[in-house]
Amino acid sequence: MSGIPLEAVYGPPDGAFPGQFPYTRGLHASMYRSRLWTMRMFAGFGTAIDTNRRFKEIIAAGGTGLSTAFDMPTLLGLDSDDPMARGEVGRCGVAIDSLADMRDLFAGIDLATITTSMTINSPAAVMLALFVAHAEEAGVSRARLGGTLQNDILKEYQAQKEFVFPPRASMRLVRDTIAFTAAEMPKWNSISVSGYHIREAGATAVEELAFTLANGFAYLELAREAGLGVDEVAPRLSFFFNAHIDFFEEIAKYRAARQLWATWTRDHYGAIDPRSHQLRFHTQTAGVSLTAQQPELNIARTALEALAGVLGGTQSLHTNSMDEALALPSEKAARIALRTQQVIAYESGVVHVADPLGGSYFVEELTNEMARQAEVIFDEILAMGAGSMLEGCIRGIEENWFQGRIADSAYQLERSFNDGTRIVVGVNDFLEGNDDKDLEILRITNADETRQRERLASVRRGRDEAAVSAALETLASDATDPEVNLMPALINAARAQATLGEMMGTMEKVFGRHVEVPTL
């Protein structure tokens, strides 16, 4: 503001700079000076028609990327008329049952120019099949589709718990999507390897870092088993991290993540392509750090967390709304959350210099220490897998090792809130103001559930049942042969208007169902 001229980056002449291996200081030489992070806000609710309207508003406001939130039944591969879906249809996201809903979701949106992120895991292959079937029907070939499938099943067993099939069968589906997109969808990111949910479930920052990267290495090994080279796969993986409230620790976490990914992909997996070494990531502020008490304080928490993501060099960012400890965000709260990013981007000046904290004794040491501690965890996982990160991750899930560590860390943190060794403003200290009037929150009714069930009934009435049965039979027989890629059979079933629940149910008959042994 005072007119002092600023360099794009600072550092000693012989030091490491952003844009250089191992990318500790950032992926690009000039970072946000040349291009701001993407302000990608997650949306989805009610029926596909409702969400399509929201998507069009986002595009009209200048958005170039869509991010789809699905409801719980869809995330678990259930149709909206399934008895287990009661009370959940269209509540946490949009309900997608069949190709008809996919048509509604993207009606009037040009899929050749807009990128689409789909946050779904257990039924990720089915959702990709529905998306490809719709796009091709709308005249956009699969090769032109750009976007991301979350498709990170390992963290579902470890943390988020939206699983359907047993781990090994799920990994076969992940392998099929990696191979299919590598061969036929050059603009598609096959997996968003996600630490966000691991952290939200209670892991520490180091555990989030280590478990997430270990999962990333496991997917590289899975692709290698399918005959794909590391440089074919690694550039199509992106990452998704949490931004929690401990400011410097979070910044160090992102820097350590880039450094570890670069060195491990090169030294342990033989990657040569610089794009394989570069860890690109999306950040979301920490939902668990928000409080129901004095919820306006959540704006301040989210701003600090978002700033950590920016100073850590994130490629895209979602900021949570102040009312999320109470309900899904209201329109006003979501707008304030987006505006918070804009204040950081356009007012604060932090975007002018790349990695402004690089060279800080504290931040550099914290970065190295987090990387060291993550390597200790890598060794533990490798030991479980007898030298294989893939096997170690699966064994760790089957033996409740990840789940146990995450639960232990969550418990320790809660104890520190209960005994007052950690302060949460408005919760265990500074309580004046807790009796203020409640915020206006978003109310969702059961009307969407009824509408969606009627919609599904009409799809079932209007389709060719013989074609559906034939497509599902092909899917079932392909599923019994682990060498066969299931994507063609899924796309075929999607075109025949088989429902999500029918496709998942058909595979479940072959794969079985995962039941987590309840442990405390």
Place this chain on the structure above:
Amino acid sequence: MSVRVLVAKVGLDGHDRGIKVVARLLRDAGMEVVYTGLFQTPETVASAAVQEDVDVVGLSMLSGAHLTLAPLVVEALRERGSDVPVVVGGIVPSNDLDELRAAGVAAVFGPGASAEEMVATINELVAARAG
């Protein structure tokens, strides 16, 4: 005799951080805790509560389905002749409290509820039921 609590996840909500932490905090307070695991139905929870002869049922709900599912759990318990109190923890807007109470939910613990508060409320409910 120590208080026996069944903690349960009903429906499709996989968020199990809160329920696991609360289960351990209740154990620390000397209660016996049984956990159903994920993806239960109101019927399986009610059956487990009767079979385990618990004093309280605790539901953890963070996906917004509490108004649909919590009353169904109360109903399923009463159909099985059980008057065991049902408490709910998680993301529950304050506007929903009256409706939950009317449906027979005995107490609701919002985000940030302390261990002492939960333990005290559960003990009161158990004492009131013992009459």
